Amino acid sequence: MSDVTLDALPPRRFSWRRRILEGGGLWPAVPALVYLAVFLVAPIVTLLGFGFVTLDRGQVADGSFTLEHMTGVLTDPLVWRLTWRSFWVAVVATTLTLFLAYPVAYAFSHLQGIWRTLLLVAIISPLLTSALVRAYAWIVILGGRRGLLNQTLLSTGIIDQPLQILNTSMAVLIGMTQIHLPFMILPLLAVLAERDRRFEEASLNLGAGQVATFFKVVVPMSLPGIVAGFALVFAVSYTNFIIPQLLGGGNYSTLAVQVYEQTIVVLDWSRGAALATLLLGSCFLMILLITAVGAHLTRWSEVPK
Amino acid sequence: MTQSLFDRIGKAVLIGLACLSILLLVGPSLIVIAISFEPRGYIAFPPSGFSMHWYGEVFQNRQLMDAFLTSLRVAGLVMLVCLALGIPAAFAAIRGRFGGKSALNAFLLSPQMMPGMVIGIATLFFGAYFAWRQSDLMLVVSLSVFCLPFVVRIVMARLAALDPGLDEASANLGAGRAQTFFRITLPQLAPSAIAAAAFTFIEAFDNVTVALFTSDVRARPLPVELYYLVQFESTPMIAAISALQIGFSLIVLVILARTIGLDRIGR
Numbered sequence: 001m002s003d004v005t006l007d008a009l010p011p012r013r014f015s016w017r018r019r020i021l022e023g024g025g026l027w028p029a030v031p032a033l034v035y036l037a038v039f040l041v042a043p044i045v046t047l048l049g050f051g052f053v054t055l056d057r058g059q060v061a062d063g064s065f066t067l068e069h070m071t072g073v074l075t076d077p078l079v080w081r082l083t084w085r086s087f088w089v090a091v092v093a094t095t096l097t098l099f100l101a102y103p104v105a106y107a108f109s110h111l112q113g114i115w116r117t118l119l120l121v122a123i124i125s126p127l128l129t130s131a132l133v134r135a136y137a138w139i140v141i142l143g144g145r146r147g148l149l150n151q152t153l154l155s156t157g158i159i160d161q162p163l164q165i166l167n168t169s170m171a172v173l174i175g176m177t178q179i180h181l182p183f184m185i186l187p188l189l190a191v192l193a194e195r196d197r198r199f200e201e202a203s204l205n206l207g208a209g210q211v212a213t214f215f216k217v218v219v220p221m222s223l224p225g226i227v228a229g230f231a232l233v234f235a236v237s238y239t240n241f242i243i244p245q246l247l248g249g250g251n252y253s254t255l256a257v258q259v260y261e262q263t264i265v266v267l268d269w270s271r272g273a274a275l276a277t278l279l280l281g282s283c284f285l286m287i288l289l290i291t292a293v294g295a296h297l298t299r300w301s302e303v304p305k
Numbered sequence: 306m307t308q309s310l311f312d313r314i315g316k317a318v319l320i321g322l323a324c325l326s327i328l329l330l331v332g333p334s335l336i337v338i339a340i341s342f343e344p345r346g347y348i349a350f351p352p353s354g355f356s357m358h359w360y361g362e363v364f365q366n367r368q369l370m371d372a373f374l375t376s377l378r379v380a381g382l383v384m385l386v387c388l389a390l391g392i393p394a395a396f397a398a399i400r401g402r403f404g405g406k407s408a409l410n411a412f413l414l415s416p417q418m419m420p421g422m423v424i425g426i427a428t429l430f431f432g433a434y435f436a437w438r439q440s441d442l443m444l445v446v447s448l449s450v451f452c453l454p455f456v457v458r459i460v461m462a463r464l465a466a467l468d469p470g471l472d473e474a475s476a477n478l479g480a481g482r483a484q485t486f487f488r489i490t491l492p493q494l495a496p497s498a499i500a501a502a503a504f505t506f507i508e509a510f511d512n513v514t515v516a517l518f519t520s521d522v523r524a525r526p527l528p529v530e531l532y533y534l535v536q537f538e539s540t541p542m543i544a545a546i547s548a549l550q551i552g553f554s555l556i557v558l559v560i561l562a563r564t565i566g567l568d569r570i571g572r
Contacts, residue, residue, distance in 0.1 A: 025397070025401065025402075025403065026397055026401060026403050026409070027397070028393035028394060028396045028397040029393065029394040029396075029397035029398065029401070029409060029413065031389075031390050031393065031394075032390040032391065032393070032394035032413060032453065032457075033394075033409075033412070033413075035390055035449075035450075035453075036412065036413070036415070036416070036450065036453070039428065039431075039446050039447070039449075039450050040415070040416055040419075040424070040427075040450045042431055043424075043427035043428050043430065043431035044419070044423070044427045046427060046430045046431045046434065047423070047426055047427040047430050047431075050430050099322065100322060100325065100326040100329065101326065102322075103319045103320070103322040103323035103326060104323050104326045104327060104330075106319065106323070107319075107320070107323045117567070119327070120567045120568070121558065121567070122327055122330050122331050123330060124558060124561075124567055125331075125334070125551075125554060125555060125558055126330055126331075126334065128504075128507050128511075128554035128555075128557050128558055129334065129511070129550060129551050129554045130511035130513065130528060130531075130550055131511075131513070132511075132513055132528060132531050132532055132535060132547075133334070133337065133547040133550055133551065134333055134334070135535065136337065136535050136539075136543055136544070136547055137333030137334065137336060137337045137547070138333065139535065139539055140336065140337065140340065140348055140350075140539065140544070141333065141336065143348075143539065146347065146348060148336065148348075148350045151349070151350070177329075178329045178330075178333065181326065181329060181330060182330070209309055209311060209312050210312040210315060210316065211311055211312050211315035214315065214319075235420070236420070239420035239422060239423070240420075241422060241514075242513060242514065242532070245536070246535055246536060256420075256422065259422065259426070260422065260517070263426050263429070263518065264517065264518065269430065269433075272426065273426075273430065276422075276423060276426055279420075279423075280419075280420075280423060283420075
């Protein structure tokens with residue numbers, strides 16, 4: 001009789017429907033996975049591959065594997081000079097964003113009501129505005145004699161010669177710092193808003209001053225946010241080619257600007273691909289380094305095994 | 306509470322830096338909006354008068370209006386593609402019961418790790434393989450890869466916060482799985498889907514780092530057009546376009562605030 005009871009189980013033809021509606025499977029993600037495989041993974045592989053082959057009008061010449069482009073890029077002193085410039089511009093801009101972002105994020109965690117909302121609007125609205133708009137704003141402010149900064153300083157008599165800021169590294173640094181500020185504030189906001197205030201109270205009750213409490217309790221507790229923000233802002237600064245081009249002037253170049261120029265202006269795709277590989281590789285190395293240093297600095301927060 | 310001098314200086318430095326930083330965040334945008342009302346042909350701050358002259362110039366500029374329409378069309382398509390792919394993917398990433406879920410999440414969010422320029426160049430090179438040239442379609446494809454993580458992240462956050470008790474209650478009250486899915490689960494996702502749509506739209510509409518490489522050279526989208534304009538000119542007309550873009554982004558900001566709340570954006 002046991003066979004009969006087995007037959008009385010719910011009919012199996014409904015089970016596929018049930019499984020779909022439960023959403024327990026991988027299948028809903030399949031379209032996105034296929035899409036990314038075709039339009040992200042395959043293109044990236046193509047990009048990396050193009051650095052190692054000879055191209056003939058956009059087509060790979062047969063059996064033309066070569067290290068020529070890669071060695072050409074790696075032995076070019078100009079490439080190394082520009083990589084170094086990209087690196088230090090990104091490091092300085094990222095450090096400046098950290099010093100400007102931290103006080104805002106800290107202030108935010110102490111604000112209430114309408115001020116809190118207004119500050120949040122001030123932080124998020126630049127994120128939704130094109131970086132071009134903000135780069136243009138800096139051209140207007142820093143620009144030559146007609147620039148707003150020079151107009152103001154000249155008319156008030158603080159200076160008698162216009163300052164030359166636009167088309168220098170200084171302008172690139174100012175632009176990058178300001179444009180990437182929200183990327184640094186947001187991760188800090190998350191850790192600082194959720195921190196346990198009792199540690200600070202304990203520190204103050206035990207006689208530490210407010211400055212000491214800030215540097216010995218608040219800052220160390222927010223290290224994960226600092227590391228996340230630093231890695232993110234470093235990556236976007238290092239690979240940005242719009243800001244150096246618009247604020248650095250026509251002759252100002254970085255590694256990222258070179259990648260753009262080789263692929264769009266010079267149309268040397270092999271060299272462009274080799275430079276892009278160098279850009280991506282060095283960027284990932286730096287991110288790994290930042291995360292490793294971050295993990296080392298926050299190792300006290302892990303549960304000892 | 307009494308404060309030592311040292312503490313007071315520390316507090317002053319902190320407040321000073323915070324004010325400088327807030328000024329940097331909003332100041333440049335406000336200056337751009339102000340100079341867009343300049344009646345004369347060159348930039349001055351404060352503007353010498355109030356006029357909508359440069360806005361008129363923008364709307365009469367055939368090339369800019371074409372670029373605007375191209376961007377509108379492209380951003381709309383990118384939004385649809387990302388929602389269609391991203392919402393189900395977020396479902397699998399949160400509700401799925403299978404091995405390798407963290408690998409799935411990492412892969413779905415991986416475009417975020419790539420600079421826009423790299424996605425743009427990679428798509429351009431990949432297309433060359435099939436003699437597929439820069440076009441609106443290539444722009445939509447490359448931008449949807451770039452924007453997909455935004456949808457996945459926003460919808461995932463909402464799905465993870467849903468109360469499974471509601472689904473159970475629905476089942477206990479006799480609703481079938483289909484009914485529970487369409488009448489309980491999906492409506493709860495609506496706000497995050499709207500937020501994801503708005504965010505994706507503005508990111509696709511504003512994007513220049515991907516678009517410079519994959520957009521049609523004869524029918525440029527607005528950001529690419531603007532990029533070339535900014536490089537060679539600085540008329541108040543650019544300020545007018547910028548002010549319009551800022552207005553656009555404020556609309557998106559309101560949508561985000563009303564749907565998922567501004568607090569959640571950075572998470």
